[in-house]
Amino acid sequence: MSSSLSKIEKRTAYTLLLPAVCLVFAIILFPIFANVWISFKEVGLKDIRIPEPRAKKIVKNIQDSNSELKIIYKLRNSSLIQDIREVKFSDKLPKNIEPVNLDKRCEFKSQKIKCFFGNWEAGYRENLEIFVKNVNNNAINSKYIKSNKPDLNGKSNNILLTTDFTFKNFKNVFINNNFVELLMTTFYFTFFGTIGAILLGIFAAQLVNQKFYGRTFMRSILLFPYVGPVVALAYTWTLLLDPNSGTINSLLVNYGVIEKPINLLGQKYLIINILGFELKLRLALTTVIFFEIWRYFPLAFLFILARLQAIPKDLYEAADVDGAGPFRKFFHITLPQITAILSILFMIRFIWNFNKFEDIFLLTGGASGTLTLPISVYQQGFAVSNIGMGSAVSIVIVLLLITFMIIYFKLIGKKTNEI
Amino acid sequence: MKFKSLIITLFASSIFLSIIICIWKMLATLQGVSFKNLNFNLNLLLSLGLVITCVFIGKKFNHNLKIFVLSLLFTILYTFLNENSPMWFSVGIFLLILFFTNKLKKYDLKYLNQDFISEKIVFEFLSLFAIVFFALVILFPFYIMFVTSFKTQTALLINPIDLSIDFSKNIFEIFKSYFVIFKTYDFGRYILTSSYVSVGTVLITLLFAIPAAYAVARLKFFGKTFLSTSILIIYMFPAIVLVIPLYTVFSQLGLRNSVEGLLIVYTATTLPVAIYMLQGYFKSIPKEIEEAGLIDGQNWFGIIIKIIIPLSLPAIASVSLYVFMIAWNEFLFSLMFLDNPKTFTLSRAINHLTGDAETPRQYLMAGSVVVTLPILLIFIYFEKYLVSGLTAGSVKG
Structure with a gap:
């Protein structure tokens, strides 16, 4: 009895899970594996359209007779690079209407014109003319004939499904495209973006955890940068930082803080002289990192605030009795209480910053030294139109992510018990 | 001990006040007032003077009267020493000082004598500063986004820091971007x-x-x-x-x-x-x-x-x-x-x-x-x- 019950339970569980699992499998897991396949192929953006035979139907009247018509089919192969094999064509004619002098490749059967065209090479074009007449010599309704759409099909190779593989993409990723710099930029961006967001998050959480007038309001607006759409915010910042008439540059110039506008998003390096030492600062990258911090510190803030509010109040009361000041309270009570959450936060934010695409793409498009791995996927796949290369970069991302996750679960697995 | 906390109070509070005034000035610039100089040092000196008077007067007078008179004095002095500015700007300065001196209410010489007081004071002003900082950093882009949508291309090219909305135009002109x-x-x-x-x-x-x-x-x-x-x-x-x-x-x-x-x-x-x-x-x-x-x-x-x-x-x-x-x-x-x-x-x-x-x-x-x-x-x-x-x-x- 109980085993049949548990069987029912199992079956119910699988039925309930099936739609969600299928969808996630099709849209998330399948593409990750498909990337592996594509990355070993030489595929461009233009190759992925499947070639198909097409026909445009034009109906013309013949001057001296309204019981006869000329139909022109403009046939073509939609692809300029691939052949189509065994092209078949069929079109229906209304009752009592028959073709005259039909093309050799075609036949007329049960009111249908059927043609076998054989092979069409890439870019093939032909005009097929067919004369039709009404058997009873009545007038033909040309509109009615036109409304029938011809049916075409043929066989072609889908370049994605063939089995020729190449290592060229990976060779290009690792050797030709300055892979070390790409990796360094990605790690700079990820690391400093994460650290900055967490530091700012600690400040904000510490602030909101105090009592002051307008505290709930403050808590709401702190989340604005994260809630707002990335497109709007990125473009607003681009306008703010614009060197020609951006608000920030104009303000600074107006007050004489800087002599001429700085192109914060378009300049790769800023050279600073400190005591004779020349320091090269990655300017555009730094700006992008600041945007990233600005946009994502609210998440760190939320996490840390939730933890701060769970710290028992009597710890602070005891410290008050001992006469500890606010800074000592922070370093000796608050900080030890939130280290666990901070390390989790660091791991999670690290992974997500590593994956970040939209922010950099919208601010600089990967120019002036801000090319990170995700941007590289887009550039290779869609700007250079080399789908295979894009997939190869994706594979690099996936492999690095898996590494991070292994580290994450090894470290956090121990940490979760402490929280 | 007393001397140290006095110095710290002075500097923490007056730096805070000068920064607030600078921010207010910057926001006023974006409303089309043409300021060319932030005068940070002058502001700092003025603020120091204000805080010193405030702390030394302490609780000897009625609090409300004290802050009102001090704010008025400061505002007049400030307007006199700085560039020409419209009335609403000075009113803003007055309100800022009123708020600030009110914050200084409990700070008199006796208060500064307590243990760990300098740390507390720095922390307090740091918090105040953080509120202003976060509010500004977060809301500023949203504000710019909103205000820019009411401007015209030519106006922006002529003076990119004047983001004031011209209410003398008719409604259709003001909301033109949205109609478009x-x-x-x-x-x-x-x-x-x-x-x-x-x-x-x-x-x-x-x-x-x-x-x-x-x-x-x-x-x-x-x-x-x-x-x-x-x-x-x-x-x-x-x-x-x-x-x-x-x-x-x-x-x-x-x-x-x-x-x-x-x-x-x-x-x-x-x-x-x-x-x-x-x-x-x-x-x-x-x-x-x-x-x-x-x-x-x-x-x-x-x-x-x-x-x-x-x-x-x-x-x-x-x-x-x-x-x-x-x-x-x-x-x-x-x-x-x-x-x-x-x-x-x-x-x-x-x-x-x-x-x-x-x-x-x-x-x-x-x-x-x-x-x-x-x-x-x-x-x-x-x-x-x-x-x-x-x-x-x-x-x-």
């Missing part, structure tokens, strides 16, 4: 598409996620632990690694440039977190209630509809709002899948506007306001639910 983006750039359609996609994503996600979350939370089956860990792992994989295969498959299936394609992708990408959030809540519902339902002869469908859903409405609200926000703000997939202006979402449409370098920036900002405002209003109105959604979902971002 709705008429010429067809933003009405994009709002509809975006709403349709976002609401659709929410509904389909809930439809798929509620049963799945129920199964994960309640039922025993083979592979359960594997499933619940893989939910989180799957969630860590970014959209960018999915884009190329999805693009190729969707091109070949003809799903690109269709709202349905977007719906499928959005639903799939939000499903893991939706299931994760819901199952956590479902586990907190007491099992006895369901058992009562079972005895009444309900099957799992009845249990979900009649017991689980009514009891977990807050969690469902959080998930819905979170998913809505993700779908409304999503950019990467809409960039990849939509080329035809007829199927654009709002985000994609704004990106499309920038493709043309000639598009005046006020149109761009008006479009940004149109896409930002709904989500911010929803956030403010449903803050409680969205915050719990964000906290649970903040593994992503």
